[in-house]
Amino acid sequence: MTKKKAKLPAETGSSRRLNVPVQAASVWEPLNRLRDEFDRMFDETPGNAFGSRMLQKFYDNADPAVEMRDKKDEYELVAEVPGMSSEDIDIKLSDGMLRLSGEKSESHEEKGESFLFSERHYGMFERAIKLPTGIDHQKISAEAKDGLLTIRLPKSAEALEKERKIPISAA
Secondary structure (H helix, E strand, O other), X not given: OOOOOOOOOOEEOOEEOOXXXXXXXXXXHHHHHHHHHHHHHHHHOOOOOXXXXXXXXXXXXXXXXXXXXXXXXXEEEEEEOOOOOHHHEEEEEEOOEEEXXXXXXXXXOOOOOOOOOOOOOOEEEEEEEEOOOOEOHHHOEEEEEOOEEEEEEEEXXXXXXXXXXOOOOXX
């Protein structure tokens, strides 16, 4: 009579798994390597906007950051334009769209110097912003100071008259 060899619970077919205690540091190592490989893959894929190098290129060429505030009698639009003078910027208004455009160029070139690295960016930009209704187009003004372009967009008399506060009743 032949004895049958009893299979271990972790043993199937010809492969055999051994239950070996694993140290905590080595448990995450395969996942860390996988994450690193994904990061490398995204960074090195041409035309991929998810890689950190590609995102950096996108931000380097981005339009100026803007914010718009609703004040009592006017709207105020502020755009970041560091290193640019008022001569470098054009502001145009048409069909309810305010268009900011300009070009930031390198200020000087020194012979015998070379950059180790540069995080500054130069080039053209254009930004179109849809304006709210009720602006007095004849009274729009702009000012450039300390790297900020401030555009004042006064509300028209009609728009100010139409605005009213709605009372809230307690339920």
